[in-house]
Amino acid sequence: MLADNVTDCHVLVVGSGGAGCRAAVEAAKYGDVILLSRSVTGKGGCTTMAEGGYNAVLNPKDSCSSHFEDTIRGGAYLNDRELVKILVEEAPERFADLMNWGAVFDLSCDCDGFEGTHPAQRHFGGQKFNRTCYSGDRTGHEIMATLMEKVRGGDIRIIQEVTVIDLLTETLSGGEVRVCGAVGLDRDGNMIVLRCDAVVLATGGTGQIYDVCTNCATGNGQGYAMAYRAGAELIDMEMVQFHPTGAVYPYDARGRLITEAVRGEGGYLKNSRGERFMAKYDPERMELSTRDVVARSIATEIAEGRGTDKGGVYLDVTHLGAAVIEERLPMMLAQLLNFGVDIRKEPMEVAPTAHHMMGGLRITPECRTTIKGLFACGEVTGGIHGANRLGGNSLADTQVFGKRAGEFAGKSVMHRALMNSPAIVGQLAAEELRFNRFLNGSDSIAEIKERLRKTMWENVGIFRTAEELETALAEIEELSEMTPKADSPAVLAECCVLEDMLTVAALVVRGALLREESRGAHVRKDIVQDWTPETSPYGHTYQSIYREGIEKAGAEDISAEGAGKGGNVQ
């Protein structure tokens, strides 16, 4: 199986969610762009599932420094300040782009601070101002619809339903490694080679390594694994956000997202005794505390026996009245009706679910990773959200950093790799060997995946100890020794994805072992610490094929003026 399918372009964007599409649109201003995705273009990724909203400072009474502070505080002071500064300052501009391109957001005419009609903004957890713009409870879908119009109307080549399995690299004369393309498999298992001047990784997160998650089927973390193999450095991989409110039943729907907008609109969390238990954990912010706090509170209620029979807690909106529910939460209403629950009349049952990866590729403000030629944006990057992401910040992240990644990748110097260079020939030969291993494999993909997801859920969840983490690591190592079986070439891609999942899971566990403190979404029950996140002696954890460790760094001034001084980007 030699690759006879070779395509060249200036910028290759991998992933067609919100960040990937935005990057492709921007990069197309500088040269020919290929937007490649595992799914049908625009249907992959989690953006389309994002319900609640997009944080942007629009109201004259709001301020970027307030958004900055909320983000840093919410992120337990682990965020890269420079990246956060960019996020909050550029989110309104990127929102304006979407509006100019045809996005249909909800409007309002009666918010204090605005004159006339303006985008409606709702309250989201952990923020001092109503700054979350929305389109009902299908905000991400609206953004994707807008971006897909822009992609279809632009000069962008689309390659869909191709699974990228590795980045191609070449070694420059000075010994530096440069990413120069990617290799993928099509639906039938044919190898496809793409050569380019720059790759933008926009492959999203990795919720699928957990048994219970909100992610779409392509949330396997392939981007982390491929970039890691190519030599890029990842930070804070232990920082996995558990969304407090995932569905509890039916079995196969476990983890499906119940949007934060339900609490934003005034929903109550109650335990089996009918108590609004958030009063115990965060009396001031109650249900609209940050996600890490709410998720831990729910997990504690359940663990201490105050959960429902089905293993969740109640999330109740019945007091809002049918009219409000129908107008503000139509999708939630429809989805739960589909599962036999009428949220106008009865409470939902919810429990935490793996949701978002705060950690990821270390990037500069220009979205450069630590290897030449490789850019990244969206959930696959780390540093922006620190140890806990605020709801509404990730849609903004996709647009702000999607645009930046597209722009700086687009500005890359053109110097095309040679197909017959020994390095590339060698890499393709290695892929062939990998395929042969899978075609002669003997272990079930589904079983390996299930064991991985179970061990991650049981041992690397909301509360962690070194012992459990070691257990998970041992299991992952055992699973990595197995050889998934490809019954036909069409299944080879699945085998590659599975190996990537194992790689990412190991990165998460090792990150969790490296971070000997509780901070944000990462809670080590076996560690006693005498510092708060603000005074923590630690910075990012980092991992690459060259080195791993944890940075020693103090928390800094969180005011906007302090931004840019404390970034840990190399």
Added chain:
Amino acid sequence: MSGKDKVKVGEKMLSVRISRFNPADQSAPKIKEYSVKVHEGARVLDVLKAVRDTLDPTLLFRHCCGAGQCGSCALKVNGEPRLACMTEAADGMLLEPLDLPVIRDLVTDIGKYLKEMPYLVPACEECAGSDGSDASSSGSCSCACSCSFAMPSKEETAEMKPLRDCIECLCCVSVCPAVKVTDFAGPTYMRQEMRLALDPRDCDKDRIIGITEKGLFNCTTCQACVLACPKSIKIPGKAIEKLRILANREGLTLPRHKEVAGLVKTTGRSVQPLPDRKGLIESIDEVLEPYGDVKGEVGFFTGCLYDLRMQSTALDAIEVLRRNGIRIITPKEQVCCGSPLIRTGQTAIVPELMKKNIDCFVKHGIKTVMTVCAGCGSTLKNDYDTPFEVKDINEILTAIDIEKPEKIGLKIAYHDPCHLLRGQGIREQPRRLLRLITDDFVEMPSECCGSGGGVKSGNPAEAEAIGKLRGEEIKESGCDIVATSCPFCEIHVGSVTDKPVRNINTLLVEGYRKKDAKNAENASVKNAPQEQ
């Protein structure tokens, strides 16, 4: 069969039939049966995953978000388009790909279609300005280009939002009869065009001309797309008919449709009277009493075809009603319901027609207005705001215990009129009536005949092409006769099949006559000896 694990609490075994197809080594799809272990409450998607994970890793199906938002996993469940991730799995279900070009197994080629979807042409950057955050900002261009730019208002946003719910699953395209045989870009394409036409930010000045070239007038408004849509987007009413109004404003209405509108304007009717025949309304009394006791009273909205063209079918309906105790009041002032104008985007005089029609029934103090034409019924129910109740004759007749006719020994198939089945949700009532007439009733797929939405009058060749498909289904059903309940269908289906096509009421009358003749014969047999 995955027998290796025992079925635990909360799990169950489920059998499923799945269409398997690999064009590389198969000429046609094959249905394979699987028995698989799933959890209680499993969706169709979970069943597919279980089959792939435990029985056959080569099974190909598409899925992504698992939450009904990405539109990847649409397929046919027992013949109906559904999202696999949102549909509860049932034992024995049949899973097939959508009726679109199949790539392999359950995966269809949707990428090709989606690539052609229309998109917003934004104002140039100078016109748009940099601060779109102020949604009220608007302005016209100061630069050399000709675009204008304004943010949508709250009202425009409210109109666009329902059209924005689309997840591009292509269920609608897969069921559209016009897409199958004519040059029609398809329901969701038109939905997207309407969403763009509503948007003040769109700067494509030639959008409407382009749409008419994409088959805007080929949609029969059969509503199959609405039923297929997981988000229930009303594409014919909210997009097709609205786009036709915009086309009308640009002078792009089809010549034949203009003629119809002219006729309605001058005569109040959408068809011309036949020279040798009096109109129904003209020839009957305004009030017709039933033959026996009065069991009910209806105002009869005849519609244009029953008034001026198909009087005998209308008289059959009247006969059935009178025989079953219904008083019929037929106001003389009634005019065309406006459907031929609403469906073709010529709505200027529609309010006037509506007022005339409502007033004349109100004047008679009528509480229930009855339609016999499916098109009129759908229009009165869905487009009008009436102070009286509107019911189709099938609803009236099945609400009372009607006299049983003598059965006619023929195999009868029923053609569901789109505007009755999907426009008014009437499915069972006509079937109940037909079962009174025959013991040999056969079902056919409920497909459009091609006549509606102004297609027969405006684009006869397209109507014929869609009708031809219907003709084949009729042939396959093996029926002797086709029954229906709409004058447009009666005429058009009659032109695409060699089987006789009859209104249900015509068949009821036939059954009553047969019964009367039999009774008379019995009576004469009984009476005969006395006379001798």
